[in-house]
Amino acid sequence: MSEPTPRVAPPVGGSDRGRRLDAATAAAGPLLDVRRLRKYFPIRRGLLRRLVGHVRAVDDVSFDLRPGETLSLVGESGCGKTTTARCILRAITPTSGEILFRGGGGEVVDVATLPKRRLRPLRRQMQMIFQDPFSSLNPRKTLLDIVGEPLLVNRVGDRHQREERVAELLRLVGLRPEYMRRFPHAFSGGQRQRIGIARALALNPSLVVADEPVSALDVSVQAQILNLMLDLQSELGLTYLFVAHDLSVVKHVSDRVAVMYVGRIAEIADTDRLFATPRHPYTEALLSAVPKPDPRLRSQRIVLEGDVADAANPPPGCYFNPRCSYAADICRTETPRLEAIAPGHLVACHRARELTLRGVAV
Amino acid sequence: MSGNQSLTPILSVRDLKTYFFAEEGTVKAVDGASFDLHAGRTLGIVGESGCGKSVTARSILRIVERPGRIVSGEILLRRPANDGQREETVDVARLDPESREMRRIRGGEIGLVFQEPMTSFSPVHTVGNQMVETIRLHLGVDAAQARERAIGLLRQVGIPKPERRVDEYAFQMSGGLRQRAMIATALACGPRVLLADEPTTALDVTTQAQILDLLRHLQAREGMAIVLITHNLGVVAEMCDEVVVMYLGRVVERGPVDAIFHAPRHPYTQALLRSIPSIQAQVRTKLPTISGSIPHPHNRPPGCPFHPRCVEWIRGTCERHEPELLPVDGENRVAVSCFLHHPPRVSGAIPAGAQAGA
Numbered sequence: 142m143s144e145p146t147p148r149v150a151p152p153v154g155g156s157d158r159g160r161r162l163d164a165a166t167a168a169a170g171p172l173l174d175v176r177r178l179r180k181y182f183p184i185r186r187g188l189l190r191r192l193v194g195h196v197r198a199v200d201d202v203s204f205d206l207r208p209g210e211t212l213s214l215v216g217e218s219g220c221g222k223t224t225t226a227r228c229i230l231r232a233i234t235p236t237s238g239e240i241l242f243r244g245g246g247g248e249v250v251d252v253a254t255l256p257k258r259r260l261r262p263l264r265r266q267m268q269m270i271f272q273d274p275f276s277s278l279n280p281r282k283t284l285l286d287i288v289g290e291p292l293l294v295n296r297v298g299d300r301h302q303r304e305e306r307v308a309e310l311l312r313l314v315g316l317r318p319e320y321m322r323r324f325p326h327a328f329s330g331g332q333r334q335r336i337g338i339a340r341a342l343a344l345n346p347s348l349v350v351a352d353e354p355v356s357a358l359d360v361s362v363q364a365q366i367l368n369l370m371l372d373l374q375s376e377l378g379l380t381y382l383f384v385a386h387d388l389s390v391v392k393h394v395s396d397r398v399a400v401m402y403v404g405r406i407a408e409i410a411d412t413d414r415l416f417a418t419p420r421h422p423y424t425e426a427l428l429s430a431v432p433k434p435d436p437r438l439r440s441q442r443i444v445l446e447g448d449v450a451d452a453a454n455p456p457p458g459c460y461f462n463p464r465c466s467y468a469a470d471i472c473r474t475e476t477p478r479l480e481a482i483a484p485g486h487l488v489a490c491h492r493a494r495e496l497t498l499r500g501v502a503v
Numbered sequence: 504m505s506g507n508q509s510l511t512p513i514l515s516v517r518d519l520k521t522y523f524f525a526e527e528g529t530v531k532a533v534d535g536a537s538f539d540l541h542a543g544r545t546l547g548i549v550g551e552s553g554c555g556k557s558v559t560a561r562s563i564l565r566i567v568e569r570p571g572r573i574v575s576g577e578i579l580l581r582r583p584a585n586d587g588q589r590e591e592t593v594d595v596a597r598l599d600p601e602s603r604e605m606r607r608i609r610g611g612e613i614g615l616v617f618q619e620p621m622t623s624f625s626p627v628h629t630v631g632n633q634m635v636e637t638i639r640l641h642l643g644v645d646a647a648q649a650r651e652r653a654i655g656l657l658r659q660v661g662i663p664k665p666e667r668r669v670d671e672y673a674f675q676m677s678g679g680l681r682q683r684a685m686i687a688t689a690l691a692c693g694p695r696v697l698l699a700d701e702p703t704t705a706l707d708v709t710t711q712a713q714i715l716d717l718l719r720h721l722q723a724r725e726g727m728a729i730v731l732i733t734h735n736l737g738v739v740a741e742m743c744d745e746v747v748v749m750y751l752g753r754v755v756e757r758g759p760v761d762a763i764f765h766a767p768r769h770p771y772t773q774a775l776l777r778s779i780p781s782i783q784a785q786v787r788t789k790l791p792t793i794s795g796s797i798p799h800p801h802n803r804p805p806g807c808p809f810h811p812r813c814v815e816w817i818r819g820t821c822e823r824h825e826p827e828l829l830p831v832d833g834e835n836r837v838a839v840s841c842f843l844h845h846p847p848r849v850s851g852a853i854p855a856g857a858q859a860g861a
Contacts, residue, residue, distance in 0.1 A: 211787075217707035218678075329796040330552075359551040359797060360734060364778040364790035371789060386707065389737075389780040393788060412786045430712035431782045432737030436760045439741055444716050445709045448677045501782050 170243065171205035172348060172380050173229065178202045178238035178253070180224050184453055196453045198224040199235070200404035203479070208347070211374065211381040213391040213412075215427075216401035217449055222384045225401075226350050228253070229382065230267055231260055242267070245347065265295060268341040272353035274333030278325040284311065284336060285321040291343040310339040313376075314369060331362035335369065342373070352384045367393055388431050392416060397485075400424050403450045403460040406479055410486040417500040420488040422465045425498040443499075459491065467492055511581060511590075512539035513728050514563070514696055519576035519596070521555075521562045530800040532558040532571065534752035537828065538745075540696065543722065545729040547743035547760070549736060551775075553797055554749040556732045560700050563730075564609050565600040582612060582695065611641040614689030614727075616682075618701035623685055624673035630657075630684045631669035634691055641692040656687040660717060679710035686717065693725070700732045715742060736779055740764055748772050751798070751808035754828050758837035768831060768839040770816075771809045807842065817842055 179202075181195040199221040206212050214222040228235045231252050240252035244266060255263065268291075271277040278287055288307045292298060298306065308318035314335040325333055334354065341349055351370070355363040371394060373379060385391050391398055392412060399409040400423065408421040419425045429443040445464045450456055456463050462472040471491050479489040490496075521533040533555040540546045548556045561567045563578055578595040598605045609615075617623045624633060634653040635646060644652070650669070657665035660683040673681050682702065689697060699718070703711035715738065722729055731742055739746055739760070746763040748756045748771070756769040767773045777791045784790075795812045798804060804811050810821035824847045828840040839845070 217709060329799075331796050360736070360779050361551060361775060361793040362796055363780065364792040367780065368789045368792060371787070387780070388708070389782040389784070392782055392784055392786060393780045393790065396787070416782070416786075426709060428782065430708045432711075432715070432735065432741040433783065434736040434740045434764065434776065434779055434781060436740045436743075436764050442712055442716070444712050446713075448679055448710070449707070503783055503785060 171241075172208045172243050173206040173382070174239070174241040175205065175225075175229065176203050176239040176241070178225065178228060178240065179236045180221075180228055180233065181236045194453055197404045197455070198452060199228065200452075202238075202401075202404070202406055204399055204406065204409060206348070206380055206382060208380055209374070209378050210396040211383055211394050213383040213385055213395040213398045214401055215385055215388060215391050215398060217386060217427075219403070219449055219452060220401040221404040221452075222401050223352055226269075226352055226382060226384050230264070230269060230350055231255070242348070261295075265291075265344040266346050267348040267350065268344065268346040270334075270337055270341050270349060270351040270354045273357050274330050274337055275357070277337055278333055280325055283322050283324055284316075287325070287336060288339045288343060291340060295344060297344070306343065307339075310342060313342065313373070314339045329362070330358050331365055334358060334362075334366050338366075338369065338373070342377070345377075346379070348380050348382065350382045350384070353386070354383075355390060356385070356387060363390070370394060388416075388428060400427065403452050403455055405460065405489065406487070407461065407490070408486075408488045409479075410483075413503075414483075414486055417503070419498050419500050420482055420486065420493045420496070421461075421490045422467050422492075422496070422498065423461050425500070426464075428501050429499065459489075467496055510541075512541050513581055514540040514730075515577070515579040515581075516559070516563070517577040517579065519559065519562060519578065520574040521558050521567055521571055522574045523571040525570055528801050531752050531803065532800070533562060535576075535828075536747075536749070536752075536754050538747045538754065538757055540728045540730060541744075542695065542728050543726045544744040545722065545731055545742050547739040547746045548730065548732045548749060549734065549739050549746060550749035551734055551797055553751060553800055555752040556734075556749050557700055559749075560698055560730065560732050563595065563698065564613060564615065565595060565598065565605050566609070580608065580612065580696075607641070610637060610689075610694075611692045612694055613696045613698055614692070614694035616685055616689050616697065616699040616702045618704050624681070626672065626674060629670050629672055630676070630688075631671075634669075634684075634688050637688055638691045652691065653687075656690055657684065659690070660684070660687045660721075661713075662687070678706055679713060682706060682710075682714050683717065686714070686721070690721065690725070695727055697722075697727050697729045698732075699729060701734070702731070703738065704733070704735070711738075718742070736764075736776065748775075751800075751803060753808060753840060754838075755809065755841070756837075756839050757828065762837050768837065768844060769809075769841050770813045770843070774812075774814070807840075815843060820847055 178199055180199040181197055183192050184194045184196060185191060186193045202225055214225060216222050227233045229240055235253045238253060241249050242252050243249050285307050288310055289303045292303045292306060307321055311318045316335050355366050358366060374381060383394055395412045398412050398415045400407045402423050408424045419428060426443045426445050447464050450460045458473040458475055459477050462468040469492060477489045477491045479487045482488050482493050517537050519533055519536045523530040523532055536559055548559060550556050562573055573596050576596060580593050580595050581590055584591040624630060631653050635649040638649040638652050654665045654669050657668055662668050662680060662683050703714050706714060733739060743760050746760050747754050750771050756772045767776055774793045778793055793812055806822040806824055807826050810816040820842050826840045826842050828838050829845050830838045831844050
């Protein structure tokens with residue numbers, strides 16, 4: 142995995158020149174291929190807990206993830222981004238669909254249907270970074286226990302080797318190895334998030350799922366963690382699935398972005414394309430709603446009316462149609478399919494080809 | 504008199520100090536904050552965790568919890584006197600927090616909007632009942648009139664079918680609707696000052712845009728002054744006229760919004776603005792960072808609280824002396840607390856009280 146291989150230029154955004162994508166693995170296909178993923182949660186009511194309906198938390202979601210890239214899932218609360226991520230890690234079992242993951246040996250497994258006993262070796266290759274660095278670390282354990290836990294659980298190395306590995310990991314995330322015997326309370330939010338990252342990297346995963354990794358941190362510390370994640374990616378060739386609601390953060394880390402709305406993907410494209418020339422009215426509204434840190438740009442903001450649709454009882458047609466200022470008759474009756482409008486740019490909107498929408502200038 | 508009115512602030516905070524006396528030591532949560540708030544304008548108080556922005560708000564409302572208390576300073580609220588003719592000034596810092604007078608100000612003359620409307624509403628009373636209670640307490644009208652007013656307010660803040668929503672509980676509403684209901688409650692008594700502490704932090708970005716729009720719209724109509732407390736510099740840039748930047752309990756810089764964003768003077772303001780992720784940035788770019796992290800309040804550095812993280816700190820000065828907040832322009836529109844702008848000891852030349860002159 143860490144063998145030197147021929148390097149190719151990153152696919153988009155040449156701004157992080159240090160990054161290396163592995164040409165050989167890229168040619169072998171995606172690291173992760175999610176196909177028609179669904180996760181419905183039953184709604185039960187009454188004394189007999191009768192089934193009265195379903196919350197369609199994730200409803201027919203498909204995307205792939207190439208080795209070494211960062212794909213962000215963005216959207217507002219209840220859009221299904223976190224549920225999608227949890228399905229991929231098999232923290233919850235999907236209702237239907239496939240999650241094809243290519244393991245270290247090149248074999249492809251379907252995470253969605255894998256029997257429980259075969260999950261553990263797989264989980265060494267997919268790890269998670271959590272949102273809240275305060276509640277995700279056990280306060281009674283030292284850094285050595287916390288970061289070394291995945292090694293212990295998976296019976297990697299002896300005591301001495303584990304200690305060495307923890308020291309190496311701490312150094313990797315910018316913490317002093319001497320801190321190994323300390324408890325998490327001695328550390329700030331940013332340092333705790335570094336500890337969480339060190340733990341996630343302990344078993345050399347190929348896929349790291351980061352769920353809102355900086356949203357609980359102070360602004361001045363967010364940048365440190367985002368930079369660290371970019372550095373680790375180029376150093377270790379990691380593939381990130383980044384779940385976030387903050388589009389500014391997403392722009393700083395992603396190669397591609399998928400915008401979700403009520404359990405479905407509304408639009409997916411390369412980051413610069415999606416921000417500069419969005420093709421879905423929801424993406425346009427989302428970009429426009431982000432407050433820009435410049436008083437001279439006080440905007441003619443697009444303010445959407447109403448609330449996000451109810452995933453238990455979505456409107457007919459396109460789920461976004463009640464809030465969409467471009468909605469036509471067809472939008473109220475037919476659900477749009479996610480279709481390519483340009484290579485690598487997919488949109489689920491009946492009017493995508495005729496609309497000119499406003500993006501964000503760089 | 505009326506010509507002067509726009510120049511006279513509604514609310515002036517002068518050298519406010521609110522400390523928390525804990526067993527482990529004293530935390531100077533707010534350590535000498537001064538700023539003015541004018542009618543019809545929005546003042547942003549911005550800073551990261553532990554900077555004292557929320558304690559400042561709680562001090563103004565006199566709801567600082569033990570072991571915290573206001574140690575010194577003034578919180579001057581100007582308002583029409585009882586005869587309706589003259590203006591009078593009350594020092595809120597000197598009032599008994601439990602007094603009738605303070606209760607009249609809190610929720611009456613100063614309306615409040617908090618971050619999490621779920622915890623601000625009682626789960627066992629309907630939103631309408633809670634509004635009716637506030638309205639009756641402050642305006643002395645009967646229950647039927649108060650209910651009418653509550654429905655009217657819910658309509659004003661854009662809640663659909665207010666006649667029905669008024670009888671709902673807070674948990675039956677979405678986050679956006681709850682925050683609207685909270686704003687309606689805050690407006691119930693026609694406050695002249697609205698204090699909003701992270702009013703959109705718990706909301707999604709499209710809902711945030713709705714709430715900010717609503718606040719702007721209400722301000723234009725009612726002419727109230729808004730204090731907006733937030734960590735989000737984007738929200739500050741969109742909403743505020745004046746900005747106060749705080750760090751570890753102190754105001755490090757104060758000025759008009761354009762000066763803060765386009766000509767920041769304090770190294771902290773400069774670094775903070777550089778380090779925030781921007782939607783207008785190039786894709787996959789690294790951000791300049793501020794080294795280190797915010798110190799624990801018990802380990803407050805001596806001298807300028809920012810000096811251990813500052814790239815321009817002056818050895819021998821910044822770790823020894825505490826800089827004062829002093830104007831950097833003749834008109835006292837921009838003030839900075841930094842030795843790069845005011846060398847120590849000469850600093851007494853321009854008194855901080857210069858701004859108080861009407």
